[in-house]
Amino acid sequence: MPRNRDDVRARLQQAGLELFAEHCYDATTAAEIAARAGVTERTFFRHFADKREILFDEDPGLRPALTAAVAAAPQGAAPMAILAGAFASLEPMLLANRPFTEPRIQVIAANPALIERAEAKAASLTALLATALQQRGVEPKLAGLAARAAMAAFSYATTSWREDPSLSLAAHLDRAFQTLHGLSSPNLEPGS
Amino acid sequence: MPRNRDDVRARLQQAGLELFAEHCYDATTAAEIAARAGVTERTFFRHFADKREILFDEDPGLRPALTAAVAAAPQGAAPMAILAGAFASLEPMLLANRPFTEPRIQVIAANPALIERAEAKAASLTALLATALQQRGVEPKLAGLAARAAMAAFSYATTSWREDPSLSLAAHLDRAFQTLHGLSSPNLEPGS
DNA sequence: AGGCGAAAAGTCAGTGACTGACAATAGGAG
Protein backbone atom coordinates (compact mmCIF):
# COMPACT_ATOMS: atom_id res chain seq x y z
CA MET A 1 0.00 0.00 0.00
CA PRO A 2 2.24 2.81 -1.28
CA ARG A 3 1.76 6.35 0.03
CA ASN A 4 1.90 9.90 -1.22
CA ARG A 5 5.56 10.74 -1.75
CA ASP A 6 8.06 12.57 0.44
CA ASP A 7 6.06 12.95 3.60
CA VAL A 8 6.87 9.31 4.14
CA ARG A 9 10.26 10.60 5.10
CA ALA A 10 8.78 13.01 7.63
CA ARG A 11 6.50 10.31 9.03
CA LEU A 12 9.48 8.02 9.50
CA GLN A 13 11.36 10.72 11.36
CA GLN A 14 8.39 11.45 13.55
CA ALA A 15 7.80 7.77 14.26
CA GLY A 16 11.45 7.31 15.10
CA LEU A 17 11.50 10.20 17.51
CA GLU A 18 8.40 8.89 19.28
CA LEU A 19 9.76 5.39 19.62
CA PHE A 20 13.15 6.61 20.79
CA ALA A 21 11.34 8.55 23.50
CA GLU A 22 9.18 5.60 24.53
CA HIS A 23 11.93 3.01 24.58
CA CYS A 24 15.38 4.13 23.49
CA TYR A 25 17.42 4.28 20.33
CA ASP A 26 19.05 0.88 20.64
CA ALA A 27 15.89 -0.90 21.72
CA THR A 28 13.99 0.45 18.73
CA THR A 29 14.03 -1.57 15.56
CA ALA A 30 14.08 -0.11 12.08
CA ALA A 31 11.15 -2.36 11.31
CA GLU A 32 9.21 -0.93 14.25
CA ILE A 33 9.79 2.61 13.07
CA ALA A 34 8.71 1.69 9.58
CA ALA A 35 5.61 -0.05 10.90
CA ARG A 36 4.54 2.98 12.91
CA ALA A 37 5.03 5.11 9.82
CA GLY A 38 2.81 2.72 7.88
CA VAL A 39 5.61 1.51 5.69
CA THR A 40 7.95 -1.43 5.19
CA GLU A 41 11.41 -1.80 6.64
CA ARG A 42 12.74 -1.87 3.09
CA THR A 43 11.22 1.52 2.46
CA PHE A 44 12.87 2.86 5.58
CA PHE A 45 16.24 2.06 4.09
CA ARG A 46 15.29 3.62 0.80
CA HIS A 47 14.78 6.95 2.55
CA PHE A 48 17.69 6.76 4.96
CA ALA A 49 21.07 5.23 4.26
CA ASP A 50 21.16 3.76 7.73
CA LYS A 51 19.22 3.81 10.96
CA ARG A 52 21.19 6.71 12.41
CA GLU A 53 20.51 9.01 9.52
CA ILE A 54 16.90 9.41 10.59
CA LEU A 55 18.21 11.73 13.29
CA PHE A 56 20.53 13.74 11.06
CA ASP A 57 18.36 15.26 8.39
CA GLU A 58 20.04 18.61 7.92
CA ASP A 59 18.44 21.59 6.26
CA PRO A 60 19.00 21.28 2.50
CA GLY A 61 19.91 24.94 2.42
CA LEU A 62 22.66 24.68 5.00
CA ARG A 63 25.55 23.72 2.79
CA PRO A 64 24.74 26.03 -0.10
CA ALA A 65 24.29 28.88 2.38
CA LEU A 66 27.71 28.31 3.92
CA THR A 67 29.41 28.00 0.57
CA ALA A 68 27.76 31.14 -0.71
CA ALA A 69 28.55 33.13 2.41
CA VAL A 70 32.23 32.26 2.21
CA ALA A 71 32.34 33.10 -1.47
CA ALA A 72 30.58 36.41 -0.90
CA ALA A 73 32.96 37.69 1.77
CA PRO A 74 34.92 40.83 0.88
CA GLN A 75 38.33 40.55 -0.73
CA GLY A 76 41.28 40.49 1.64
CA ALA A 77 39.28 39.50 4.69
CA ALA A 78 41.03 37.21 7.15
CA PRO A 79 39.97 33.54 6.91
CA MET A 80 38.60 33.47 10.44
CA ALA A 81 36.59 36.62 9.83
CA ILE A 82 35.16 35.11 6.68
CA LEU A 83 34.08 31.96 8.50
CA ALA A 84 32.68 33.89 11.44
CA GLY A 85 30.55 35.83 9.00
CA ALA A 86 29.40 32.66 7.29
CA PHE A 87 28.26 31.22 10.61
CA ALA A 88 26.49 34.41 11.53
CA SER A 89 24.52 34.22 8.30
CA LEU A 90 23.03 30.93 9.48
CA GLU A 91 21.23 32.51 12.41
CA PRO A 92 17.76 32.65 10.80
CA MET A 93 18.00 29.10 9.53
CA LEU A 94 19.14 27.79 12.90
CA LEU A 95 16.31 29.61 14.64
CA ALA A 96 13.76 28.21 12.21
CA ASN A 97 15.01 24.66 12.63
CA ARG A 98 15.35 24.82 16.39
CA PRO A 99 12.04 23.03 17.17
CA PHE A 100 13.17 20.12 15.00
CA THR A 101 16.73 19.87 16.19
CA GLU A 102 15.96 20.30 19.87
CA PRO A 103 14.40 16.87 20.56
CA ARG A 104 16.96 15.05 18.47
CA ILE A 105 19.87 16.39 20.44
CA GLN A 106 18.69 14.61 23.57
CA VAL A 107 18.54 11.28 21.80
CA ILE A 108 21.89 11.77 20.13
CA ALA A 109 23.66 12.75 23.33
CA ALA A 110 22.57 9.52 24.98
CA ASN A 111 24.16 7.20 22.43
CA PRO A 112 27.85 6.82 21.56
CA ALA A 113 27.14 5.62 18.04
CA LEU A 114 25.00 8.67 17.42
CA ILE A 115 27.59 11.00 18.89
CA GLU A 116 30.04 9.46 16.47
CA ARG A 117 27.75 10.23 13.59
CA ALA A 118 27.23 13.77 14.82
CA GLU A 119 30.97 14.30 14.82
CA ALA A 120 31.17 12.92 11.31
CA LYS A 121 28.54 15.41 10.20
CA ALA A 122 30.48 18.24 11.79
CA ALA A 123 33.63 17.04 10.09
CA SER A 124 31.83 17.05 6.79
CA LEU A 125 30.81 20.65 7.28
CA THR A 126 34.36 21.50 8.25
CA ALA A 127 35.57 20.01 5.00
CA LEU A 128 32.98 22.04 3.14
CA LEU A 129 34.26 25.25 4.70
CA ALA A 130 37.85 24.33 3.96
CA THR A 131 36.97 23.78 0.32
CA ALA A 132 35.11 27.08 0.14
CA LEU A 133 38.15 28.81 1.56
CA GLN A 134 40.42 27.12 -0.96
CA GLN A 135 38.27 28.42 -3.75
CA ARG A 136 39.13 31.88 -2.53
CA GLY A 137 42.80 31.09 -2.96
CA VAL A 138 43.61 30.02 0.56
CA GLU A 139 46.26 27.33 0.60
CA PRO A 140 44.64 23.90 1.28
CA LYS A 141 46.33 22.95 4.55
CA LEU A 142 45.80 26.46 5.88
CA ALA A 143 42.16 26.33 4.84
CA GLY A 144 41.75 23.09 6.77
CA LEU A 145 43.29 24.60 9.87
CA ALA A 146 41.10 27.68 9.66
CA ALA A 147 37.96 25.62 9.12
CA ARG A 148 38.65 23.41 12.12
CA ALA A 149 39.48 26.28 14.40
CA ALA A 150 36.40 28.14 13.23
CA MET A 151 34.22 25.12 13.89
CA ALA A 152 35.59 25.05 17.43
CA ALA A 153 34.60 28.67 17.87
CA PHE A 154 31.20 27.99 16.31
CA SER A 155 30.59 25.18 18.73
CA TYR A 156 31.57 27.42 21.61
CA ALA A 157 29.27 30.16 20.34
CA THR A 158 26.23 27.93 19.89
CA THR A 159 26.68 26.55 23.38
CA SER A 160 26.82 30.07 24.77
CA TRP A 161 23.83 30.98 22.66
CA ARG A 162 21.74 28.22 24.21
CA GLU A 163 22.76 29.37 27.66
CA ASP A 164 22.03 32.99 26.91
CA PRO A 165 19.57 33.47 24.02
CA SER A 166 19.15 37.16 24.85
CA LEU A 167 22.17 37.93 22.73
CA SER A 168 22.27 37.22 19.02
CA LEU A 169 24.29 34.38 17.58
CA ALA A 170 26.42 37.00 15.85
CA ALA A 171 27.33 38.49 19.20
CA HIS A 172 28.22 35.14 20.64
CA LEU A 173 30.29 34.39 17.56
CA ASP A 174 32.19 37.62 17.95
CA ARG A 175 33.03 36.77 21.50
CA ALA A 176 33.94 33.18 20.62
CA PHE A 177 36.39 34.15 17.90
CA GLN A 178 37.84 36.83 20.11
CA THR A 179 38.25 34.33 22.94
CA LEU A 180 39.89 31.88 20.57
CA HIS A 181 42.38 34.48 19.47
CA GLY A 182 43.17 35.37 23.06
CA LEU A 183 43.77 31.75 23.94
CA SER A 184 47.32 31.93 22.60
CA SER A 185 48.36 34.88 24.71
CA PRO A 186 49.91 34.24 28.13
CA ASN A 187 47.58 36.29 30.29
CA LEU A 188 44.95 34.28 32.13
CA GLU A 189 43.76 34.00 35.70
CA PRO A 190 43.41 30.35 36.70
CA GLY A 191 40.62 31.11 39.18
CA SER A 192 37.09 31.21 37.70
CA MET B 1 41.85 -25.22 21.29
CA PRO B 2 42.66 -22.19 23.46
CA ARG B 3 45.84 -20.20 22.81
CA ASN B 4 48.54 -18.40 24.72
CA ARG B 5 47.07 -15.13 25.89
CA ASP B 6 47.24 -11.60 24.50
CA ASP B 7 49.17 -12.22 21.34
CA VAL B 8 45.86 -13.44 19.99
CA ARG B 9 45.03 -9.78 19.83
CA ALA B 10 48.17 -9.01 17.86
CA ARG B 11 47.56 -11.94 15.52
CA LEU B 12 44.06 -10.71 14.86
CA GLN B 13 45.35 -7.26 14.02
CA GLN B 14 47.99 -8.67 11.73
CA ALA B 15 45.50 -10.97 10.01
CA GLY B 16 43.09 -8.10 9.56
CA LEU B 17 45.70 -5.86 7.99
CA GLU B 18 46.73 -8.61 5.58
CA LEU B 19 43.18 -9.36 4.51
CA PHE B 20 42.31 -5.69 4.13
CA ALA B 21 45.29 -5.38 1.81
CA GLU B 22 44.36 -8.47 -0.21
CA HIS B 23 40.69 -7.67 -0.59
CA CYS B 24 39.38 -4.58 1.17
CA TYR B 25 37.88 -3.67 4.50
CA ASP B 26 34.25 -4.16 3.55
CA ALA B 27 34.85 -7.38 1.66
CA THR B 28 36.63 -8.91 4.62
CA THR B 29 34.57 -10.78 7.15
CA ALA B 30 35.22 -10.81 10.87
CA ALA B 31 35.04 -14.59 10.65
CA GLU B 32 37.74 -14.60 7.96
CA ILE B 33 40.06 -12.50 10.08
CA ALA B 34 39.48 -14.76 13.04
CA ALA B 35 40.11 -17.85 10.93
CA ARG B 36 43.44 -16.54 9.66
CA ALA B 37 44.41 -15.75 13.24
CA GLY B 38 43.54 -19.33 14.19
CA VAL B 39 40.63 -18.31 16.32
CA THR B 40 36.85 -18.18 16.33
CA GLU B 41 34.72 -15.24 15.28
CA ARG B 42 33.38 -15.12 18.83
CA THR B 43 36.90 -14.64 20.12
CA PHE B 44 37.42 -11.78 17.69
CA PHE B 45 34.57 -9.90 19.34
CA ARG B 46 35.92 -10.68 22.77
CA HIS B 47 39.13 -8.82 21.89
CA PHE B 48 37.58 -5.98 19.89
CA ALA B 49 34.29 -4.28 20.61
CA ASP B 50 33.53 -4.16 16.91
CA LYS B 51 35.17 -4.84 13.59
CA ARG B 52 36.51 -1.32 13.20
CA GLU B 53 38.35 -1.34 16.48
CA ILE B 54 40.93 -3.73 15.10
CA LEU B 55 42.36 -0.72 13.26
CA PHE B 56 42.31 1.66 16.20
CA ASP B 57 44.43 0.10 18.87
CA GLU B 58 46.04 3.18 20.35
CA ASP B 59 49.17 3.13 22.45
CA PRO B 60 48.12 2.48 26.07
CA GLY B 61 50.50 5.21 27.15
CA LEU B 62 48.99 7.90 24.95
CA ARG B 63 46.24 9.15 27.21
CA PRO B 64 48.23 9.06 30.44
CA ALA B 65 51.06 10.88 28.69
CA LEU B 66 48.81 13.67 27.48
CA THR B 67 47.13 14.06 30.85
CA ALA B 68 50.46 14.14 32.63
CA ALA B 69 51.98 16.62 30.21
CA VAL B 70 49.10 19.03 30.65
CA ALA B 71 49.23 18.69 34.41
CA ALA B 72 52.99 19.24 34.46
CA ALA B 73 52.95 22.51 32.50
CA PRO B 74 54.19 25.59 34.36
CA GLN B 75 51.75 27.78 36.26
CA GLY B 76 50.28 30.67 34.33
CA ALA B 77 51.05 29.26 30.90
CA ALA B 78 48.50 30.02 28.19
CA PRO B 79 46.17 27.09 27.41
CA MET B 80 47.37 26.80 23.83
CA ALA B 81 50.99 26.78 24.93
CA ILE B 82 50.22 24.03 27.41
CA LEU B 83 48.57 21.90 24.77
CA ALA B 84 51.31 22.54 22.23
CA GLY B 85 53.80 21.32 24.78
CA ALA B 86 51.72 18.24 25.52
CA PHE B 87 51.65 17.35 21.83
CA ALA B 88 55.37 17.90 21.51
CA SER B 89 55.96 15.45 24.32
CA LEU B 90 54.35 12.73 22.21
CA GLU B 91 57.05 12.88 19.55
CA PRO B 92 59.00 9.79 20.72
CA MET B 93 55.85 7.72 21.11
CA LEU B 94 54.57 8.73 17.69
CA LEU B 95 57.92 7.88 16.11
CA ALA B 96 57.99 4.49 17.80
CA ASN B 97 54.47 3.64 16.69
CA ARG B 98 54.88 4.92 13.15
CA PRO B 99 55.49 1.48 11.58
CA PHE B 100 52.24 0.26 13.09
CA THR B 101 50.12 3.28 12.32
CA GLU B 102 51.38 3.80 8.79
CA PRO B 103 49.66 0.84 7.07
CA ARG B 104 46.43 1.40 8.96
CA ILE B 105 46.05 4.95 7.76
CA GLN B 106 45.74 3.81 4.17
CA VAL B 107 42.95 1.41 5.02
CA ILE B 108 41.14 3.94 7.16
CA ALA B 109 41.30 6.69 4.56
CA ALA B 110 39.58 4.46 2.02
CA ASN B 111 36.46 3.82 4.08
CA PRO B 112 33.87 6.35 5.29
CA ALA B 113 32.87 4.24 8.27
CA LEU B 114 36.49 4.06 9.36
CA ILE B 115 37.01 7.77 8.87
CA GLU B 116 34.02 8.27 11.11
CA ARG B 117 35.59 6.14 13.78
CA ALA B 118 38.88 7.98 13.42
CA GLU B 119 37.09 11.26 14.01
CA ALA B 120 35.42 9.80 17.06
CA LYS B 121 38.81 8.79 18.43
CA ALA B 122 40.14 12.28 17.83
CA ALA B 123 37.11 13.73 19.55
CA SER B 124 37.75 11.49 22.51
CA LEU B 125 41.30 12.76 22.78
CA THR B 126 40.01 16.31 22.49
CA ALA B 127 37.70 15.67 25.41
CA LEU B 128 40.61 14.26 27.38
CA LEU B 129 42.62 17.43 26.81
CA ALA B 130 39.70 19.61 27.75
CA THR B 131 39.29 17.73 31.00
CA ALA B 132 42.99 18.00 31.75
CA LEU B 133 42.78 21.74 31.19
CA GLN B 134 39.78 22.00 33.47
CA GLN B 135 41.74 20.32 36.20
CA ARG B 136 44.16 23.21 35.99
CA GLY B 137 41.32 25.60 36.66
CA VAL B 138 40.44 26.52 33.10
CA GLU B 139 36.73 27.16 32.76
CA PRO B 140 35.02 24.16 31.06
CA LYS B 141 33.69 25.80 27.90
CA LEU B 142 36.97 27.62 27.42
CA ALA B 143 38.87 24.38 27.92
CA GLY B 144 36.76 22.75 25.23
CA LEU B 145 37.45 25.56 22.81
CA ALA B 146 41.18 25.44 23.47
CA ALA B 147 41.30 21.67 23.11
CA ARG B 148 39.52 21.74 19.77
CA ALA B 149 41.62 24.55 18.38
CA ALA B 150 44.76 22.82 19.58
CA MET B 151 43.72 19.57 17.93
CA ALA B 152 43.29 21.49 14.70
CA ALA B 153 46.83 22.80 15.02
CA PHE B 154 48.09 19.32 15.93
CA SER B 155 46.50 17.88 12.85
CA TYR B 156 48.08 20.60 10.75
CA ALA B 157 51.44 19.97 12.35
CA THR B 158 51.40 16.19 11.87
CA THR B 159 50.46 16.64 8.22
CA SER B 160 53.38 19.02 7.76
CA TRP B 161 55.60 16.62 9.64
CA ARG B 162 54.81 13.82 7.23
CA GLU B 163 55.57 16.10 4.31
CA ASP B 164 58.81 17.32 5.82
CA PRO B 165 60.26 14.91 8.39
CA SER B 166 63.56 16.79 8.45
CA LEU B 167 62.12 19.14 11.05
CA SER B 168 61.05 17.90 14.46
CA LEU B 169 57.41 17.61 15.41
CA ALA B 170 58.03 20.33 17.98
CA ALA B 171 59.11 22.68 15.23
CA HIS B 172 56.07 21.91 13.13
CA LEU B 173 53.88 22.41 16.18
CA ASP B 174 55.40 25.80 16.84
CA ARG B 175 54.68 26.87 13.32
CA ALA B 176 51.17 25.42 13.39
CA PHE B 177 50.15 27.25 16.56
CA GLN B 178 51.72 30.42 15.25
CA THR B 179 49.85 30.07 11.98
CA LEU B 180 46.63 29.45 13.86
CA HIS B 181 47.10 32.60 15.85
CA GLY B 182 47.81 34.60 12.73
CA LEU B 183 44.68 33.33 11.05
CA SER B 184 42.56 35.96 12.78
CA SER B 185 44.58 38.91 11.53
CA PRO B 186 43.62 40.59 8.23
CA ASN B 187 46.88 40.29 6.30
CA LEU B 188 47.02 37.54 3.72
CA GLU B 189 47.96 37.27 0.08
CA PRO B 190 45.36 35.28 -1.87
CA GLY B 191 47.91 34.17 -4.47
CA SER B 192 49.86 30.97 -3.68
C1' DA C 1 -12.54 8.70 -18.83
C1' DG C 2 -8.99 5.36 -19.98
C1' DG C 3 -4.63 3.94 -20.24
C1' DC C 4 0.68 4.48 -19.88
C1' DG C 5 5.20 5.16 -17.95
C1' DA C 6 8.15 6.07 -14.33
C1' DA C 7 8.78 6.69 -9.41
C1' DA C 8 8.06 4.63 -5.16
C1' DA C 9 6.67 0.75 -2.35
C1' DG C 10 6.21 -4.22 -1.28
C1' DT C 11 8.07 -8.96 -1.08
C1' DC C 12 11.53 -12.35 -0.36
C1' DA C 13 15.73 -14.26 0.58
C1' DG C 14 20.21 -13.65 2.13
C1' DT C 15 24.64 -11.81 4.35
C1' DG C 16 27.23 -10.31 8.06
C1' DA C 17 27.98 -7.88 12.49
C1' DC C 18 27.29 -8.68 17.08
C1' DT C 19 25.50 -11.04 21.69
C1' DG C 20 24.08 -14.22 25.49
C1' DA C 21 24.47 -18.64 27.54
C1' DC C 22 26.84 -22.58 28.36
C1' DA C 23 30.35 -26.20 27.74
C1' DA C 24 35.22 -27.32 27.09
C1' DT C 25 40.10 -26.58 27.76
C1' DA C 26 44.75 -24.65 28.64
C1' DG C 27 47.89 -22.80 32.02
C1' DG C 28 49.45 -21.87 36.24
C1' DA C 29 49.23 -22.32 41.60
C1' DG C 30 49.47 -25.40 45.18
Added chain:
DNA sequence: CTCCTATTGTCAGTCACTGACTTTTCGCCT
Protein backbone atom coordinates in the same frame (compact mmCIF):
# COMPACT_ATOMS: atom_id res chain seq x y z
C1' DC D 1 48.89 -34.40 39.88
C1' DT D 2 44.84 -31.66 40.71
C1' DC D 3 42.09 -27.84 41.12
C1' DC D 4 41.01 -22.93 39.71
C1' DT D 5 40.40 -19.54 36.64
C1' DA D 6 40.91 -17.04 32.48
C1' DT D 7 40.12 -17.80 27.77
C1' DT D 8 38.13 -20.03 23.93
C1' DG D 9 34.75 -22.81 21.37
C1' DT D 10 29.96 -23.80 20.24
C1' DC D 11 25.34 -22.67 19.15
C1' DA D 12 21.44 -20.17 18.40
C1' DG D 13 19.50 -15.94 17.69
C1' DT D 14 18.64 -10.78 16.62
C1' DC D 15 18.99 -6.98 13.74
C1' DA D 16 20.94 -3.79 10.30
C1' DC D 17 21.23 -3.62 5.64
C1' DT D 18 21.05 -5.15 0.41
C1' DG D 19 19.87 -7.08 -4.27
C1' DA D 20 16.48 -8.72 -7.40
C1' DC D 21 12.07 -8.76 -8.74
C1' DT D 22 7.01 -7.64 -8.60
C1' DT D 23 3.35 -4.54 -7.66
C1' DT D 24 1.13 -0.28 -6.98
C1' DT D 25 0.33 4.59 -7.41
C1' DC D 26 0.54 9.01 -9.39
C1' DG D 27 0.61 12.25 -12.95
C1' DC D 28 0.06 12.85 -17.70
C1' DC D 29 -1.45 12.36 -22.31
C1' DT D 30 -4.72 11.24 -25.48
